[in-house]
Every structure is written in C-alpha cells, then in structure tokens.
Amino acid sequence: MESEQLFHRGYYRNSYNSITSASSDEELLDGAGAIMDFQTSEDDNLLDGDTAAGTHYTMTNGGSINSSTHLLDLLDEPIPGVGTYDDFHTIDWVREKCKDRERHRRINSKKKESAWEMTKSLYDAWSGWLVVTLTGLASGALAGLIDIAADWMTDLKEGICLSALWYNHEQCCWGSNETTFEERDKCPQWKTWAELIIGQAEGPGSYIMNYIMYIFWALSFAFLAVSLVKVFAPYACGSGIPEIKTILSGFIIRGYLGKWTLMIKTITLVLAVASGLSLGKEGPLVHVACCCGNIFSYLFPKYSTNEAKKREVLSAASAAGVSVAFGAPIGGVLFSLEEVSYYFPLKTLWRSFFAALVAAFVLRSINPFGNSRLVLFYVEYHTPWYLFELFPFILLGVFGGLWGAFFIRANIAWCRRRKSTKFGKYPVLEVIIVAAITAVIAFPNPYTRLNTSELIKELFTDCGPLESSSLCDYRNDMNASKIVDDIPDRPAGVGVYSAIWQLCLALIFKIIMTVFTFGIKVPSGLFIPSMAIGAIAGRIVGIAVEQLAYYHHDWFIFKEWCEVGADCITPGLYAMVGAAACLGGVTRMTVSLVVIVFELTGGLEYIVPLMAAVMTSKWVGDAFGREGIYEAHIRLNGYPFLDAKEEFTHTTLAADVMRPRRSDPPLAVLTQDNMTVDDIENMINETSYNGFPVIMSKESQRLVGFALRRDLTIAIESARKKQEGIVGSSRVCFAQHTPSLPAESPRPLKLRSILDMSPFTVTDHTPMEIVVDIFRKLGLRQCLVTHNGRLLGI
Numbered sequence: 001m002e003s004e005q006l007f008h009r010g011y012y013r014n015s016y017n018s019i020t021s022a023s024s025d026e027e028l029l030d031g032a033g034a035i036m037d038f039q040t041s042e043d044d045n046l047l048d049g050d051t052a053a054g055t056h057y058t059m060t061n062g063g064s065i066n067s068s069t070h071l072l073d074l075l076d077e078p079i080p081g082v083g084t085y086d087d088f089h090t091i092d093w094v095r096e097k098c099k100d101r102e103r104h105r106r107i108n109s110k111k112k113e114s115a116w117e118m119t120k121s122l123y124d125a126w127s128g129w130l131v132v133t134l135t136g137l138a139s140g141a142l143a144g145l146i147d148i149a150a151d152w153m154t155d156l157k158e159g160i161c162l163s164a165l166w167y168n169h170e171q172c173c174w175g176s177n178e179t180t181f182e183e184r185d186k187c188p189q190w191k192t193w194a195e196l197i198i199g200q201a202e203g204p205g206s207y208i209m210n211y212i213m214y215i216f217w218a219l220s221f222a223f224l225a226v227s228l229v230k231v232f233a234p235y236a237c238g239s240g241i242p243e244i245k246t247i248l249s250g251f252i253i254r255g256y257l258g259k260w261t262l263m264i265k266t267i268t269l270v271l272a273v274a275s276g277l278s279l280g281k282e283g284p285l286v287h288v289a290c291c292c293g294n295i296f297s298y299l300f301p302k303y304s305t306n307e308a309k310k311r312e313v314l315s316a317a318s319a320a321g322v323s324v325a326f327g328a329p330i331g332g333v334l335f336s337l338e339e340v341s342y343y344f345p346l347k348t349l350w351r352s353f354f355a356a357l358v359a360a361f362v363l364r365s366i367n368p369f370g371n372s373r374l375v376l377f378y379v380e381y382h383t384p385w386y387l388f389e390l391f392p393f394i395l396l397g398v399f400g401g402l403w404g405a406f407f408i409r410a411n412i413a414w415c416r417r418r419k420s421t422k423f424g425k426y427p428v429l430e431v432i433i434v435a436a437i438t439a440v441i442a443f444p445n446p447y448t449r450l451n452t453s454e455l456i457k458e459l460f461t462d463c464g465p466l467e468s469s470s471l472c473d474y475r476n477d478m479n480a481s482k483i484v485d486d487i488p489d490r491p492a493g494v495g496v497y498s499a500i501w502q503l504c505l506a507l508i509f510k511i512i513m514t515v516f517t518f519g520i521k522v523p524s525g526l527f528i529p530s531m532a533i534g535a536i537a538g539r540i541v542g543i544a545v546e547q548l549a550y551y552h553h554d555w556f557i558f559k560e561w562c563e564v565g566a567d568c569i570t571p572g573l574y575a576m577v578g579a580a581a582c583l584g585g586v587t588r589m590t591v592s593l594v595v596i597v598f599e600l601t602g603g604l605e606y607i608v609p610l611m612a613a614v615m616t617s618k619w620v621g622d623a624f625g626r627e628g629i630y631e632a633h634i635r636l637n638g639y640p641f642l643d644a645k646e647e648f649t650h651t652t653l654a655a656d657v658m659r660p661r662r663s664d665p666p667l668a669v670l671t672q673d674n675m676t677v678d679d680i681e682n683m684i685n686e687t688s689y690n691g692f693p694v695i696m697s698k699e700s701q702r703l704v705g706f707a708l709r710r711d712l713t714i715a716i717e718s719a720r721k722k723q724e725g726i727v728g729s730s731r732v733c734f735a736q737h738t739p740s741l742p743a744e745s746p747r748p749l750k751l752r753s754i755l756d757m758s759p760f761t762v763t764d765h766t767p768m769e770i771v772v773d774i775f776r777k778l779g780l781r782q783c784l785v786t787h788n789g790r791l792l793g794i
Contacts, residue, residue, distance in 0.1 A: 081714040082754055085307065087254040089690070090640060093343070093779030094760070096308035103302070127300040128347070132316045132355040134296045139289040139317065139355075140362025143324035146270055146281060146288075147368035153274030154451045157217040158210065159192040171370070214449075215439045221275035222435035225268040225522045226428050233264035237521040240265075240287025241340065242633040244318060246641050247290075248311050249342040250779050257287075257294035257314075265291070265523055272522040273451075275435050276442055278513040280452065280528025286321035286340075287523075289359070293317030312348045315341040316355040322596070323356035324363045325527070327374025331596030332356040338592045339630070342644070343779065377457035379601055383570050385609055388557050392541050396578045397613035399537055401620025403511070404585020407530075408625065410515045412632050418519070419636075427521035434520060438513055447499075447506040447536075452528045455506075456579065459535040462572040470495035471539070471571075492547055500540055507536045519633075526629060530586045531579035538578020542571030576601060577613045585617040588628035648772045655764035657771075658785045658793030667793060670694045672704050672735045677716060677749060678728040684709060693784055693791055694734050694755060701790040704734060706759035706782075707751070715754050723747070761786050 083099070085091055111121035152168045161172035169190055176187035193213035194206035229236045235243075235256045243256055255261065269284050293313045297303035303310045318340045322332035333352045337344055360374060369376050418424040442448040447455055463472035473495025514529040546569040549558050562568035580597045584590065594610045626646070627635070634641045660667050668683060670692045683692070690709050696702040719726045725747035732749050733739070741748065761784045762771060774780060785793045 079715055079718045079754070081718075082711045084710070085252050086710060087252060089252055090781055091250045091252060091307040091779075092781055093250060093308055095756070096306050100302075100306050100309055103306075124302055127302050128312075128351060129354065131293070131296050131300055131303060131313050132320075132351045133358055134299075135289065135293040135313065135317045136320045136355040136358025137362055138292040138296070139285075139320040140324055140359040141366070142266055142288055142292070143285055143359070144363050144366030144368045146266060146273075146285070148366075149270040150273040150281065151368070151451075153221065153270060154276070156274070157214050157276065159190055160196070161190055163189040211443050214443050215436065218275045218435055218439035219432060221271045222277065222431050222522065223428070225271035225275065226431040226520075228264050228268050228271075229521055229523075230427060233261045234521075235261045236265040236268055236523060238519065238523070239283030239525050240290070240523075241283050242630045242637065243639070244287060244290050244314070245340050245342075245630055246634055246639040248314055248318075248340055249641050250307075250311070251640055252307070257291045259291075259295055262288060262291035262295065269523040272524060275439075276449075276451075277435055277438055277520075277522070277524070278452070278510055278517045278529045279522075280525035280531075281523075282322070282325035282527035283525030284523040285325040285525075286318050289317045289321030289324070290314050293320075308343070311343060312345070312351070315344060315348050316352040319352035320355040320359035322592075324359045324374070326596050326600060327360060327363070327378065328596040328599035329353070329356035329360045331592055331599050332359075334592035334595050335589070339587065339589055375600060376453045377460050377600070379457075379460045379462070379572060379576070381462060381570050381573055381601065381606070383567055383573075384605060385570075385573065386562075386568070389545070389569075390609065390612055392545055392574065393577050393609045393613050394616050396534070396538055396541060396574065397581045397584075397616025398620050400534055400578070400581025400583075400585035400613065400617035401623075402585070403530075403533060403582050404588070404617060404621040404629075405624035407511075407515060407586055408627065408629050408632050411518055411629065412636055414515060415519045415633070415636055431520050431522055434513070434516055438517075441509055441513075445502050445506055445509070447502050448509055452532050456528070456532055456535050456575075459532075459539045459575040460572050460579075462570055470499045471543075472496075473499070491550060492543065496543060500543060503536050503540055507533060507540075510536065518629075526586060527583060530583045534578035534580065534582030535575040536578075537582070538575040539571055541578065542569065542574030545569050545574070546571055573606065573609070576606070577609050580610050581613040581617040584614040585621045586629050588618055588621060590614055590618055642772075642776050644776055648769050650768050652768045653764065654762050654766040654768065654771050654783075654785050655792065657768055658764075660793055667791070668692055669698075669791070670707060670732075670734070671698060672696055673731065673733045673739050675732050676728065677726065677730045677732055680712060680732055681716065681728075684713060691782065693759070693794065695791055703759070703761065703784065703786060703789065703791045705755040705757045706784065707734070707755050711754040712751070715751055716749070719749050723749075759784050763787065764792055 083095070107117075107121050107124055110117045112118070152166065155168040155170075159169070161167040161169070163172065172190045173187035176189055192201065192206070192210055194209035195201050197213075198205060198209055200206040200209075235253075235258075243253060247253060247256065265284060265288055269281050269288070272279060273281050293316065294310070297310050297313045303313055315336050319329075319332040319336040322335040323329045326332075330353075333349065333356055336352050337349070341348070363374050364372075371378065418430075423430065447458075450458070458469055458471065461469075463469075463474065473493040474490040475493045476490065510529060510533050514526075514533070517529070518524055518526055549562050549568050552558060553562050558568070576597060580593055584593050587593070594607065594614055597610055598604070598607055631641075631643060668687050668689060670680065670683070672694055674697070691706055692709070692712075693706055694704045696704055726749050727746050730746045730749050731739075731741060732751055734752050734755050736752060738748050738750065760774070760778070760780055760782075762774070764785050764787045766785075771783060774783065782794055784791060
C-alpha cells in the first residue's frame, strides 16, 4: 500500500479515533496497525507532530511477533541490532515478552551451577525493586528542590530578604520580632523593590515601581525558560503526559525521557512557575519522574534491553510523580492505572505503590513548605455536610464538565492554529507575549498576583478566628463571649463582597489565559490552573449558600439542620469540590481524582460530595465529547495510540479491511528459498513497509513466517562484513535446510534466525471487533490474514 496515498487521505495515525471516524471500510485498516515513520529536519517539528514543510510521514504496516523459541538461538553469533527498534516506531509487545521469558528461563536454569550464578539470579529478582526505589528517591528529591526554588523565585518578583537572600518572604519574617498579627507578612528584613530602588514603601510611586519590577521579573523568567527549552531540550516543553501515555502504549520517542530533557525540564519548570503564567508543576513532575525511571532502568540489563519491561518501570515512575505532586501516594498509583498506563500487571501495581511511598517519604523529609505536609494547600474540615448541599455540589460538577468541554475545544483549536500558521514558528515571541499579558493583568488583582498554589490554599482554607484574609471579613456578633474553632455563620462584611468581585474577575482571567498558556513551549501543567478555576467558582457558590442560610434560616431546606448561631456551611469545602469537578472535566479522571483530593483533605466524610461532583463533571463533559485533554493532544500530534476506552462500532470482516485490495498491487512478500540478496535489497529500497511476510512459493502462497525490514537490513549488512562469499547473487534461505544448488553458485545466506516463525494470523472471516481487540490487548504491530493456510493480506 502506498504511504503517500494514505497520508493524503488523512489517516496517518494509529489512533482509535481514525478507526471510529473512518468514513468507509476502505479506510479502516489505516487505524488498525499503522506505524509512523517520521523523518524531519527540526526537533520542534518532531515534538509537535507538525505537518508543516520539512516533515514527511510515511506509514507502513510492519512488525513482528516472535515465537517462544529464542530470537537468536539458531545463530552461532548474535547479530548486533537485531530485535531493536527505530525512533518513532512501535514496540512489539509479544516479542518483548517472549524475550523476557527466555531470559528468565536461562537465569533459572543456570542458578544452581555456582554461587556466582545464584547471586546473579538474586540480583535479577531484586533489580525491579531497586530501580523503583532509586526512581522514588530521585523523584522526591527533585520535587522538593523544585518546590523550594519556585517559592523563592515567585517571591523574588515582589522583593528580597536583605538578612538572607536565599529566604522567601515567609521565611524572612519568621525570625522577626517586629511583625504584628494583622500585618504578619511585613517585617523590616523584607524589602519590596520600591523600597530598595526609590525608598518609598507606600504611595502611587511605590505601586508603579513594584508593578514595573513584577513585569520585568515575569518576562525574564519566561524568556529564560523558553530559551533553555528551545536551545537544549525541545522535548522539555508542555506537560508531557500525552507523550508518556503514548510511550507507555509502546511507541518509541528517543530522547523524550533522556538526561538533557530531565535537567532542562527541572530548571525551566521552576522558571515557568515563578513567571506567574497560568500553569502548574504537577503534570511536568510526572514527566520528571518518568525521566528518572528511564535513566535508572539503564543500570539494569533486565530493563535496558527490553522495551516492554522498561514500560513497567515508567508506570511506577508516573505514580511517584503524582505522589510528590499532590502528596497522594495512593492517588498516584490509581492515576498511573486509570490515566497513563497501557499494560499494568499486578507486580507493577505493587512496585508503583512502593515507588509512590518512597517518593512521598523523601518529600516529607525535605518538608519544602515548612508545614510538615507534602503540599501547600493541605486542609482539614471539621463540620459535616448535609443532604441539601448535594444540589450545589452537583451544580459545581455541571460547571466543571462545561469548563472541561470548553477548554478542550478552545485549546485544541488554538494549538491547531499555532501549527498551521506562521505564529507557531516563533515560540519565544509567543511565550513573551503570553507572559507579558498575564503579568500586566495579574498584578492589580491580589488573587491573580498570588502564586496559583497559594491562591488555592486561600480558597480551600476555612475562616477561623486567626484568618486575616478579606474572604473572612465577616461582621462579628459582639455577644460572642469566647473564641471557638467553629465560628457560627455570620453576615458577610464589605471585605467579602469586594473579594467576590475580585474573584469573579480572577475567574474570567484564569479561564482565558489557561486556554492560551497550555501548549506553549515551556513546561506547563494543567492540574493547578484547572483546580484554581474550580476553587474560585466553588468558593463563590459556598459564600452564596452560606449567606442564603444565614438570612433565610427559616426556609424548610435550612430549618431542620441550620439553627441561628450554628456553623452550617463551609465555603472552603465548596472550593475543594469545585476544584475536583473542574480537574475531572478537563482530564476525565474519576477514581484517582477523588482519591487524590481525599488524600489532600484527609476527610473521609467528604468522599460522597466529591464523587457526586466528579461523576457529574465527567457525564456533562462526555456529552460534548468523549476525549479528555490528553487524548485530544495525542490525536492532534498524530501519535499512534489505540485507546482502550473507545468503542468499536463497525461490522466488517478482516477480509474487507486488509491490504491489498482488488485494485491494489499485490502484497510485497519474500519466498523462503528462491530469492537473492539483490532481490531482497531491491524490495527494501522500493518499498517503505516495516516488514514482509515469507511464503513457501508464489504459487502455493503458504505462509512460513514474517521478517522485519530492520532485521533484514542489519542481517545482510552483517553477513557481507563477516561472512566470506556473500554477494548480491547469493541465494537467501529462510528454510531449515538449504536447497541443493549448482556447484558454481555463490554461498547461500541463511536468515532463518531472524524469521518470526509464529506471526499472528486471523482468517478472512474474523470480525473486525475481534481484530481490534487483539491489537489492543496484545499490542500487535500487524496481523496477517489467511484462508485455509494461504496468505491473503495484512
């Protein structure tokens, strides 16, 4: 089949969506086992899956499933490179599993021979636990470093600590004796830029100076971040989760989890968060953890030589990443299982749990926020919720679903526009413009000027007697004789109403800026901006319900449980439910999201409101489109990803979908013993397929096996260098016994060792639902179609 025709038809993706959206049965195959081969001149194009000039996609059906006999057993000397994969190709899960079983069998058979072999077998057994321990340690340490550095650089935009330059604002005033309760963040050691430069602490001159310095630092950090990404590691941009999902499904993107990407992502993540852009560090922390897992897996031959085994380590690493991002080890394991992993055996579950535990332990030891918690916005609520409150919780779920659907459509439309216009060729300029607009609009509003994590913390926190925030500016009852922890519901003061207006403006600002920020060429996570949007909406709803209950406590809905002077409504709880609903609407996570938020709050009794809101947001979002943001970006970038969640609705048979068609040229095949080296090299040069079926003869069409293009090329090159008498006219033999040749003919080349003797086959009458299921569950690259043992197509 011609790759050009396929490309022009628009189905160059092995994504499930191209199967389900195929307009006819003719086009079904293009989604059912296609492999992409990218050749491009620029890293940026590779990263984007850009279809601009300079990029060329070819699509080939190819691959191999090896039989249980070891791949190289039949060779006297293994051919280096056989059984490996090219960049931007899909791994063969079945072959990798067979290789691992063979390795395990070999180690077991030798372990009784000597003490050294026994030690090697123990090392092999423990290497899995060792690699996830190292990954957890590195992920926790890097997360702590990123948290501390981002806090310090965020405060650097507003001022500096003269007594100790490395202290952030809060740490600077810890040891000061001059701070008062009302102005706890003001101390002589901390100087704003206006105080340092023009010597004024108050007044319009001071405000303008601080404004200018805020914008200057924001632009400096953003420019430095995008420059480092562009020059050193183009793969360090974005959240990384769509690519990690694709890699875990078996795709190979060389360098995406390398040491340069890790180093630059760690540095630029701090800069991007500190610049005040509407992004979070939680998604990129998963990428950072997976980079650690990939680098450590090279220390252990069991993982470095087997791509399928390596993906088990990456699944555990993604759990560790979420564990340190939210301080939620169990949520991290469930996130890995529900959202990113393609193949998740039981032992990976245990190792993911262990990696998440180690990472959380290390982060807790570092204590980056000084509150003995793993996250900045850890909260505890003490008041129960009431049945009536499910209505506002479900309303927040509806808002979350609508926001998710709007965000996915708007962001994908903008990213597509970025790819197709000249604007996408100037990533540095785009980041500078977005950072400048963000800084100019954010500074006047105290809620947008805050670091997003601190904003979420303020919105989540309930109003106690020690809170000085304007959100807690309620009119106090003078008769209250003692300060208690549960303050009764009170009428809102002026500060609360002005705070609500500022929060409404912050909500609009965050919604618009997040659409344009996610996808720019700096590390950018989506968890925190989505949670902030939900928390703002939730807090506003919470205050509204609280005031309603205060002024109308005689209404029948409040009468039963909300007496005068009681503490009935917790606005912070609404903020938390809203945050979960909005994050669920964007990512379409359910179980893992509820567990992550539950671990954040430590309150078991709030699981029902959370579940109600998250499920509502998923249902509302699914009504507008089944894809989450990560699946949408996978499809936009053209990565081959067969989504297990999608349903297959076609009622065709394998024979209707296979290549070749009646109008197509015949299938490119090899015969087992009557082709020469030149014939095979010509076929390789003239076609772009990833592999070729091997048949007994053109007349019989009986299937013998399948040979991979890469393995054929490597084997022929190796034979020409190492074996004497191999020339272009040498007969290539895939059979067990070499046929008798005339005495004067050159030496034959035996290639049976690279032949897959048990390729996966289906008959021509197999329904396509079953074929797609086989591709999903076994991770196949291609499947041959036979009729009574005769090869029909692929």
